[in-house]
Amino acid sequence: MSSVASSSSASDIVTVPTPRSPSLSPRAASPTPTTPAVTTCAPSHKRRSSSSSARRMTSSNPLSTTTSLASIESGIQAASLDQLRGYAQNHYAEVHQEHETEYLDQTMASGYQILREPQWNKGLAFTPDQRINNNLTGLIPHTIESYQTQCARAMKMIQSRPTPIDKYLYLSSLKAENIDLFYRVVMDNIRELMPLVYTPTIGDVCLQYSSLYTRPEALYISIKQRKSIRTMLRNWPCKKPEICVVTDGSRILGLGDLGINGVGISIGKLALYTAAAGIDPSKTLPIVLDCGTNNETNLQDPLYLGLRQRRVPVDVQQEFMDEFMDAVKDVFPEMLVQFEDFETEKAFNYLDRYRNTHRCFNDDVQGTGAVVLGGYIGAVENSGVPLEEQRLVFMGAGSAGVGVAKQLMEYYTRRGLTEQEARDKFWLVDTKGLVTHDRGDRLAEHKKYFARTDNHERQFRTLEEVIEYVKPSALVGLTATFGCFTEPTIRALKASVDAGGAGRRPILFPLSNPLTKAECTFEQAIEWTDGQAIFASGSPFSPITKNTGAESGPVTYLPNQGNNVYVFPGLGLGAILAKATRVTDEMVYTGADALSKSLTADELHAGLIYPRIERVREASLVVAREVMKAARRDGVSDLPEEQWVEWEEWGDVALMSYIKSQVYDPVSFADAKGRL
Ligand SMILES: NC(=O)C1=CN([C@@H]2O[C@H](COP(=O)(O)OP(=O)(O)OC[C@H]3O[C@@H](n4cnc5c(N)ncnc54)[C@H](O)[C@@H]3O)[C@@H](O)[C@H]2O)C=CC1
Ligand SMILES: CC(=O)C(=O)O
Numbered sequence: 001m002s003s004v005a006s007s008s009s010a011s012d013i014v015t016v017p018t019p020r021s022p023s024l025s026p027r028a029a030s031p032t033p034t035t036p037a038v039t040t041c042a043p044s045h046k047r048r049s050s051s052s053s054a055r056r057m058t059s060s061n062p063l064s065t066t067t068s069l070a071s072i073e074s075g076i077q078a079a080s081l082d083q084l085r086g087y088a089q090n091h092y093a094e095v096h097q098e099h100e101t102e103y104l105d106q107t108m109a110s111g112y113q114i115l116r117e118p119q120w121n122k123g124l125a126f127t128p129d130q131r132i133n134n135n136l137t138g139l140i141p142h143t144i145e146s147y148q149t150q151c152a153r154a155m156k157m158i159q160s161r162p163t164p165i166d167k168y169l170y171l172s173s174l175k176a177e178n179i180d181l182f183y184r185v186v187m188d189n190i191r192e193l194m195p196l197v198y199t200p201t202i203g204d205v206c207l208q209y210s211s212l213y214t215r216p217e218a219l220y221i222s223i224k225q226r227k228s229i230r231t232m233l234r235n236w237p238c239k240k241p242e243i244c245v246v247t248d249g250s251r252i253l254g255l256g257d258l259g260i261n262g263v264g265i266s267i268g269k270l271a272l273y274t275a276a277a278g279i280d281p282s283k284t285l286p287i288v289l290d291c292g293t294n295n296e297t298n299l300q301d302p303l304y305l306g307l308r309q310r311r312v313p314v315d316v317q318q319e320f321m322d323e324f325m326d327a328v329k330d331v332f333p334e335m336l337v338q339f340e341d342f343e344t345e346k347a348f349n350y351l352d353r354y355r356n357t358h359r360c361f362n363d364d365v366q367g368t369g370a371v372v373l374g375g376y377i378g379a380v381e382n383s384g385v386p387l388e389e390q391r392l393v394f395m396g397a398g399s400a401g402v403g404v405a406k407q408l409m410e411y412y413t414r415r416g417l418t419e420q421e422a423r424d425k426f427w428l429v430d431t432k433g434l435v436t437h438d439r440g441d442r443l444a445e446h447k448k449y450f451a452r453t454d455n456h457e458r459q460f461r462t463l464e465e466v467i468e469y470v471k472p473s474a475l476v477g478l479t480a481t482f483g484c485f486t487e488p489t490i491r492a493l494k495a496s497v498d499a500g501g502a503g504r505r506p507i508l509f510p511l512s513n514p515l516t517k518a519e520c521t522f523e524q525a526i527e528w529t530d531g532q533a534i535f536a537s538g539s540p541f542s543p544i545t546k547n548t549g550a551e552s553g554p555v556t557y558l559p560n561q562g563n564n565v566y567v568f569p570g571l572g573l574g575a576i577l578a579k580a581t582r583v584t585d586e587m588v589y590t591g592a593d594a595l596s597k598s599l600t601a602d603e604l605h606a607g608l609i610y611p612r613i614e615r616v617r618e619a620s621l622v623v624a625r626e627v628m629k630a631a632r633r634d635g636v637s638d639l640p641e642e643q644w645v646e647w648e649e650w651g652d653v654a655l656m657s658y659i660k661s662q663v664y665d666p667v668s669f670a671d672a673k674g675r676l
């Protein structure tokens, strides 16, 4: 096939990357400007009119001129737009002719194309009219099914799969075939399915991503292509993505450096932006930046998809990140960027570096900080240990540990403590023991703020020693180390809380992901605290029912899931809907506060500190509403003044009703929102 460089109506154009060959798949043949190359970027439902997409699909242009022009434009600064358009038309005419015969075969089968487009496919929910008008008759079984029936089939298939990875793969192919059905199934069965599309299963998926790979689902940007970042962004079929989750794969959950395989976390988090906050899946963009990997298993794996080299030096990664962020600002100026699972120093550096110049936030530092604060507020109430008496030991002083400690500190200062008084409530422990200024090692920059100075030169090397010394009321784990909350440590925590008075309960948050990295299990927490622990873990545990010998019968203990999934979807949605030019600390703090207030009476009565996971979407919308208001307070909302004045007059009900009108909800396939 001809390449751009060899084609010649614009002979001066030599730097243009070769456009993709005109694949004859129905997807590539679709003429809509935003034709997706990947399932996560389907054209927006809301933008779709009731005019027949199928009819448009039979148009004779095999490629999206708009899309391709954009990618060409990105590579050529000097050429005029007219030159380019002329060039592109000639180029596509050539390509089209070359494949005309096959192409016509494809376009005759428009119904077939519809069934192959995940955002158009309605499975067996097409009405008789839709079947006739779009040449679908005979291509699917005659029966018409509601989405409930289709969901039931999907659930049956998922449940019949033997392993979580098999179940994940089924779900992943469902997403690639029928995106509405995928989200309907996930939303309606979130307790059962979130652990598959997110932690813990997504951890295993990331570990095996290169072996499991069947189709592209993200933007894969390698440092070797750093001069073409704009072109790659423009190659993404959605012209105005609203949210991107970007990782460099360097610290995926608690699993370490997974290189390009870490892209699974970007995909998983974005699935939750849709399921848990209703962000249109077509507006989400997963990205992995491939800077190499120090993971020997990956480097030795013949199937590994990333750069087969060790990570480039940190300063070079930083330059690459600068280039990426500049390109994002140019190509998608309104897109919110979520930094995910960057290793510690980069997590802090990138947040500091871009937070005042770009629309961005770091989920592990800020999202986790907010989610733990959201749960901690309720936990303190349930613990019987007054706020002023709380003393917190953090095992793990990395991006999440320090991010959480800072967010909790903010809570204390807002309640009248001085900065020093608030800071004094926290004792951080890392692999070397209690973090102190005089420990004798060179403390990483991010640890200095919480390093203790009041230890009178004593050093505490183990968690047991720290608990004995501090007598904490709360123990938070963010170490990525399975089992490091041992029986003696948990019993010592309980003893120190008991010593304060009867009826007091310890707060125990083993927050590391996935389950194989949890600092302790729920069963251990219950066992070693005689059922007293107020428990939240990063990945989900099941409730435990125990026969305690009480006359009232067996007791069921409910765990909480303290995972940033309760914050990032709402924070992102709020920032997007407010058109926030920055994500401010006030927005993050307000998100935490809103989360803490989003529990129902029933949830409070059950002793929970987070909403039940079935209500994560409701909670996210509340978080989004409050985040929007915080953006307005901070003066970073780009919405028209009159819009805010109206909402302020009508109150939260009006704002919530606006939010609900904006979110994606695959409610019904039967009428499919007039899509076909
Ligand atoms: N529940 C949630 O929503 C979230 C959970 N996490 C989890 O937190 C964990 C840590 O994440 P990051 O802070 O980003 O990692 P990080 O690498 O920045 O920090 C890990 C910290 O743990 C310390 N550590 C490791 N092993 C230890 C041990 N045996 N004893 C004492 N300290 C030890 C390290 O010295 C370091 O300070 C991961 O497993 C991650 O999945 C992270 C973000 C959100
Ligand atoms: C939940 C999350 O962001 C993490 O474990 O890194």
Ligand SMILES: [Mg+2]
Pocket (backbone or CB within 6 Å): 253, 340, 341, 363, 364
């Ligand atoms: Mg993370």
